[in-house]
Amino acid sequence: xxxxxxxxxxxxxxxxxxxxxxxxxRDQPTKDWHxxxxxxxxxxALAQLVVGIVQLGRGERPDQGxxxxxxxxxxxxxxxxxxxxxxxxxRTKWGxxxxxxGAVVLAVLEVRLYDIWGG
Amino acid sequence: MAESTTESTGxxxxxxxxxxxxxxxxxVWFYGVFTVAAASRSIVQMIQDFxxxxxxxxxxxxxxxxxxxxxxxxxxxxxxxxxxALVCCAAELVFVLTVGTWTLADKSAFPDATVWSDYGxxxxxxxxxxxxxxxxxxxxxxxxx
Numbered sequence: 331x332x333x334x335x336x337x338x339x340x341x342x343x344x345x346x347x348x349x350x351x352x353x354x355x356r357d358q359p360t361k362d363w364h365x366x367x368x369x370x371x372x373x374x375a376l377a378q379l380v381v382g383i384v385q386l387g388r389g390e391r392p393d394q395g396x397x398x399x400x401x402x403x404x405x406x407x408x409x410x411x412x413x414x415x416x417x418x419x420x421r422t423k424w425g426x427x428x429x430x431x432g433a434v435v436l437a438v439l440e441v442r443l444y445d446i447w448g449g
Numbered sequence: 450m451a452e453s454t455t456e457s458t459g460x461x462x463x464x465x466x467x468x469x470x471x472x473x474x475x476x477v478w479f480y481g482v483f484t485v486a487a488a489s490r491s492i493v494q495m496i497q498d499f500x501x502x503x504x505x506x507x508x509x510x511x512x513x514x515x516x517x518x519x520x521x522x523x524x525x526x527x528x529x530x531x532x533x534a535l536v537c538c539a540a541e542l543v544f545v546l547t548v549g550t551w552t553l554a555d556k557s558a559f560p561d562a563t564v565w566s567d568y569g570x571x572x573x574x575x576x577x578x579x580x581x582x583x584x585x586x587x588x589x590x591x592x593x594x
Binding site for chain 1: 470471472473474475477478479481482485486489493496497573
């Protein structure tokens with residue numbers, strides 16, 4: 331369950347990164363549809379956070395330690411909303427670059443999460 | 450250097466917001482991420498087992514402070530913070546290169562990695578790219594700020 335979500339979040343994050351990267355390439359700021367995309371990715375990351383904590387509650391343990399696992403879960407959840415907030419007040423293509431960079435960071439966090447859980 | 454090219458982006462902002470907008474916004478994001486990454490890394494590791502690699506953990510904490518200060522300067526803006534941030538970026542680059550070389554030369558000093566180990570290879574080499582971009586951006590804003 332957690333591994334499936336990790337793959338899903340990573341794939342969605344890369345799609346968002348490409349989408350916002352394309353907007354930046356066309357010299358456009360983030361628009362409503364981009365924010366809906368960010369919301370979708372954030373909801374997936376939130377689901378991952380919840381499932382991760384439920385699995386910890388069931389007594390399953392990540393390979394590389396609890397604290398690191400929880401830190402990465404929370405970081406994954408916060409990454410895209412934080413980048414989205416930065417792009418709200420940056421109404422140029424650089425706002426799109428920021429969200430794109432945020433989504434790439436999320437994808438990297440997912441790769442690390444996969445290792446930390448021991449998938 | 451490109452400091453003379455002041456692109457007219459059509460925005461008339463107060464001096465304060467300038468360093469953190471446009472391309473600066475992307476820098477704010479990366480510096481913010483690295484502040485959180487380095488800080489949480491050093492905190493978690495110090496709590497878990499400080500004795501294992503005290504040097505590495507202290508260096509991560511130093512990195513967090515430097516990153517945090519640069520993030521703050523970019524967001525606040527202003528000439529004085531711009532200059533201090535420029536110095537911090539230069540120091541950051543020196544740190545990355547020094548620690549990167551040190552970790553390669555003397556593995557035994559670092560039983561555990563820092564953000565700056567192997568020139569930041571564990572972080573996609575961003576730690577070595579970021580200060581260079583930061584300095585270019587801060588220099589370019591000299592006239593504007």
